[in-house]
Structures are given as structure tokens and as C-alpha cells.
Amino acid sequence: MRNYAIVLAADLPTADEVLSVVREVGTIVDGVKVGEATVLEAGKDILGRIRDVIQDAPLLLDLKVADIGFRADGAWQGTNAKIIKSLENSGATHVTVHGFPGPVSVAEAVATAREVGIGVLLLPLMSHAGAGLFFSRPLDYSSLTYATIKAGMDVRFPEEQLCRDVTEGILVMGEALDVDGYIGPATRPQDLERYRSITQRRIWCPGFGRQDRQGRSLEEQFRQWAAIVGPSSAAIVGSAIFNAADPVAAAKEIMGMRDRAVA
Numbered sequence: 593m594r595n596y597a598i599v600l601a602a603d604l605p606t607a608d609e610v611l612s613v614v615r616e617v618g619t620i621v622d623g624v625k626v627g628e629a630t631v632l633e634a635g636k637d638i639l640g641r642i643r644d645v646i647q648d649a650p651l652l653l654d655l656k657v658a659d660i661g662f663r664a665d666g667a668w669q670g671t672n673a674k675i676i677k678s679l680e681n682s683g684a685t686h687v688t689v690h691g692f693p694g695p696v697s698v699a700e701a702v703a704t705a706r707e708v709g710i711g712v713l714l715l716p717l718m719s720h721a722g723a724g725l726f727f728s729r730p731l732d733y734s735s736l737t738y739a740t741i742k743a744g745m746d747v748r749f750p751e752e753q754l755c756r757d758v759t760e761g762i763l764v765m766g767e768a769l770d771v772d773g774y775i776g777p778a779t780r781p782q783d784l785e786r787y788r789s790i791t792q793r794r795i796w797c798p799g800f801g802r803q804d805r806q807g808r809s810l811e812e813q814f815r816q817w818a819a820i821v822g823p824s825s826a827a828i829v830g831s832a833i834f835n836a837a838d839p840v841a842a843a844k845e846i847m848g849m850r851d852r853a854v855a
Contacts, residue, residue: 598826621649652684655689684710696743731758
């Protein structure tokens with residue numbers, strides 16, 4: 593995956609619309625993200641059809657897996673394992689996974705994803721109104737380590753790494769469990785700075801364009817994103833491309849904004 597990647601968020605109402613925009617711009621951008629609603633409507637086969645267009649580019653499946661992790665007889669047997677095993681050979685390269693269900697859930701997702709050749713992107717935070725009710729709750733380092741011990745897991749957390757709230761705890765947990773990267777909101781640069789203070793892994797950032805609540809232009813968003821997150825990152829861009837009168841021209845302009853931001 594290239595540095596400072598641009599990933600199309602193909603978050604459109606129907607599978608036909610998703611495929612249409614992917615066919616238009618899928619070879620211009622650096623990757624594609626599709627959501628659970630698209631797969632529920634069209635089935636997993638749509639991932640293969642997208643793969644045919646984008647070839648070797650990343651294909652992120654945004655399932656936000658958040659279910660049971662359970663290990664018995666030396667194997668992972670929980671719901672997370674069942675969900676992720678079903679993605680083998682689907683065309684997806686990455687899947688999103690929630691961190692709030694705790695270390696067993698995340699560990700099962702990571703281990704199973706490795707078996708089937710998929711990367712796990714962990715969600716330490718969400719940016720919609722009210723999300724802070726849970727993600728900003730205080731969480732101390734000792735509670736995080738105790739949770740893994742209670743779960744019967746031998747996880748080595750870096751002793752020098754502290755955490756203040758659930759978001760930072762999920763980041764610390766993700767580092768210890770060796771996730772492939774994180775989802776971090778481009779709408780919240782101060783939180784991207786927190787992410788980068790804890791991890792050097794790739795941060796995939798949704799929220800460019802109409803979702804920004806700080807009054808920034810797309811150019812300003814890209815400049816801040818590039819400066820804070822650095823090359824090990826991906827900007828996930830949706831409506832600024834697919835709602836444009838000319839999606840091809842919009843995608844090319846977005847790529848140009850990225851290039852100017854990182855020059």
C-alpha cells in the first residue's frame with residue numbers, strides 16, 4: 593500500500609451505484625472501502641467484482657466486528673472467528689474491528705484474520721455526536737492489564753505506555769495484540785495527534801469533506817492530516833468524489849490535493 597494513500601469510501605445506497613463509481617474511479621484512487629450494508633444487499637460476491645476492477649489495491653470491508661472471542665481446545669471458536677473466516681478469498685484485504693469488547697475479542701479477530709490473509713484495523717474512537725459517552729471514559733493502565741490477566745491471556749504491554757481513557761486503552765491494547773492499523777477520524781486532528789503519540793502503525797482516516805465540523809477546506813484537511821499522521825496513513829474520501837458532477841475529475845483533484853499536501 594502506498595504512503596499517504598487515498599481510499600474511496602463507496603458508501604452509496606445500492607450495490608449498483610457502488611460498482612458504478614468503483615468502475616469510474618477505482619483505478620485512479622489507491623484503494624476502496626465498502627460497508628456492511630453493501631455486502632448485506634449484494635452478498636460477498638461484490639467484493640470479488642470490485643477486486644476485478646482495482647486489481648491489487650487495498651479493499652477495506654467496514655464491518656466493525658464487535659462480537660465474542662472464545663478459545664477452547666487450542667483454537668479460536670468465537671463469533672469473531674466465524675465472521676472473519678467467512679471472508680477468506682473474498683477479495684477483502686482489511687476488515688474493521690471494534691476494540692471496546694476487550695482483549696479476547698480483539699485477539700481472536702487478529703489471529704483469525706492472519707490465518708485467512710486479512711489485516712485488522714482497530715477502532716479506538718468514533719466521532720459521531722455522543723460517542724464520547726463511552727470512548728472518553730477514564731481507563732487506567734492497571735485495569736487494562738488486569739482485564740487480560742482475568743481473561744487468561746499473557747499479553748505484554750509496554751510498561752512505559754500509560755493510558756487515560758478508553759480510546760488510549762484501545763490503542764495500547766492494539767499495539768500489544770499486533771493489529772495492522774487503526775481507524776482515526778480526520779475530523780478530529782487533536783485525536784490523531786494522540787494516536788500518533790502511541791502508535792507508528794498505519795492510520796486510516798475517514799471524515800474528509802462534508803463531515804468536517806471545523807470549517808476547514810479540503811486542502812486544509814489534507815495539509816493537517818499529512819502533517820499529523822505522516823506517510824503511514826490513508827485518507828478515506830467518499831462524497832467529495834461520488835457526489836461530484838464528474839467523479840473522475842473529482843478523484844483526480846483529490847489526488848492532486850494529497851500530492852500538494854505532502855510535497
